[in-house]
Amino acid sequence: MALAYDGAIQRLIDAFSRLPGIGPKGAQRIAFHLLSAPESEAQELADAVMEVKSKVRFCEICGNVCETSPCPVCVDPRRDRGVICVVEEPKDVMSIERTREFRGLYHVLGGAINPMANVGPEDLSIAGLLERLKGDEVKEVILALNPNIEGEATTTYLSRLLSPLAIRVTRLASGLPVGSDLEYADEITLGRALAGRRDA
Amino acid sequence: MALAYDGAIQRLIDAFSRLPGIGPKGAQRIAFHLLSAPESEAQELADAVMEVKSKVRFCEICGNVCETSPCPVCVDPRRDRGVICVVEEPKDVMSIERTREFRGLYHVLGGAINPMANVGPEDLSIAGLLERLKGDEVKEVILALNPNIEGEATTTYLSRLLSPLAIRVTRLASGLPVGSDLEYADEITLGRALAGRRDA
Structure with missing residues (x-):
């Protein structure tokens, strides 16, 4: 047995590894998940991948992704x-x-x-x-x-x-994120928050 | 515009969100990656998902995944x-x-x-x-x-x-992982390493 999986599993792991944010271990985990998942879940995933390539385009006005161009935002009165x-x-x-x-x-x-x-x-x-x-x-x-x-x-x-x-x-305003601590703010953010201070 | 994406993109994000280790933000990142990736990359991914479901089975002897049963390990002389x-x-x-x-x-x-x-x-x-x-x-x-x-x-x-x-x-032996520090080992692992000590 080689140190890679049999053909189909390895190809699936490779395909997932190429996606952003997924490493080899994560790709392996996903591959085994799909292997034991119902056929319908795999089919839905495969269909969703191909559907997005065939249906989604960019709005001719604003450049946002959409299925109809102009997009719903651009035509919304x-x-x-x-x-x-x-x-x-x-x-x-x-x-x-x-x-x-x-x-x-x-x-x-x-x-x-x-x-x-x-x-x-x-x-x-x-x-x-x-x-x-x-x-x-x-x-x-x-x-x-x-x-x-x-x-x-x-x-x-x-x-x-x-x-x-x-x-x-x-x-957009620069400043402290809501819910954050002054203590953990970096100097640039805190400096921007000071410079952009408003009347309380 | 609703607070979800247009149909096909949202379906792709949902399909990826269901996979282990991928959250909503990661799924969104992958969806936009696939949107701008060449058609062939999306096709390879979709094919790999379906191929693994159709080709991969479990070895009748050892239960490992394989494309031929018995698996290559079980038949290897x-x-x-x-x-x-x-x-x-x-x-x-x-x-x-x-x-x-x-x-x-x-x-x-x-x-x-x-x-x-x-x-x-x-x-x-x-x-x-x-x-x-x-x-x-x-x-x-x-x-x-x-x-x-x-x-x-x-x-x-x-x-x-x-x-x-x-x-x-x-x-399998329990003990310290190779390359680790004694300082960071948990008590149970260190205890097992002590109990399983060997002549140096």
């Missing part, structure tokens, strides 16, 4: 067409939707400026954003990028690019 | 037919094979005695093991169960069950 929230990835749209605090539209850039990974402004959906800002419908653009180096660089780039337009450009 | 190593799960066979220290045969019980989960001796492949011990070919049975409560209970049960037979019954 109850959404405020005066505010566009710019995010890096489709999953960020879901994070903001979950807050239930935002009723405007979205624009998904498809990433952030990252010279190390050869991602420049031309690789992001910025032309599409500028196109949407023509006319005077949009009053505010909220830059909701990740608070890391790439997100900050992209925020700076976009805020300079948009400054000539008669549009308010805002960004 | 170079393996020592005088020693059977009893393990809980098929993945334990692979762990022992990786040591390259064992050239005998295996017997997979399919679990361990666990009254909390309603698993008794009758749920394990013990009758099959006794059947293999008939005749005088087998000289030694190595009980290689997990060193936890369920494994210990199963080891005790089997060692009593096999004691009337004229077969040597052994178990």
Whole structure:
């Protein structure tokens, strides 16, 4: 017996190992789980994988993932067409939707400026954003990028690019996460929280 | 827009969330990975899942997973037919094979005695093991169960069950893991290492 599993099991372990966040041990655990799971569970998983590739596309307006383009948010008459929230990835749209605090539209850039990974402004959906800002419908653009180096660089780039337009450009507040301890906050976060202090 | 993703993406996230060791955030990350991965990677994953269900079976002799029954180990003439190593799960066979220290045969019980989960001796492949011990070919049975409560209970049960037979019954050594620190060993492990001390 070789030190790898028989063909089909090893191929399944390899396929799972290639997914983000799953190591060899986790992949093995999943493979044995599927082996003893009912056929229907395996079938559902396989179908779901293929279905997402065939059905899901990107919204022609905002770039979010959807099954119909334009996406439900872009065509929803109850959404405020005066505010566009710019995010890096489709999953960020879901994070903001979950807050239930935002009723405007979205624009998904498809990433952030990252010279190390050869991602420049031309690789992001910025032309599409500028196109949407023509006319005077949009009053505010909220830059909701990740608070890391790439997100900050992209925020700076976009805020300079948009400054000539008669549009308010805002960004998310930096500060202490709710429920956290001052003691465990890093200096930069605590510094931002101080700088952004508000009347109590 | 609801607070879940559009149909196909949510179904994929749900399908991955049901797998062991994958939480909702990990499932979301995998779903978006597959969404932007080449069609071929998704196809390979879906195929691997279905292939394992259709091709993989359990060896009629040892209970290990295999694509041909009896499995390659059971039919390999170079393996020592005088020693059977009893393990809980098929993945334990692979762990022992990786040591390259064992050239005998295996017997997979399919679990361990666990009254909390309603698993008794009758749920394990013990009758099959006794059947293999008939005749005088087998000289030694190595009980290689997990060193936890369920494994210990199963080891005790089997060692009593096999004691009337004229077969040597052994178990894996307990002690300090190689590369570890005495300082971080728990009392039980360190106690076992002391009790099982050998001449240096």
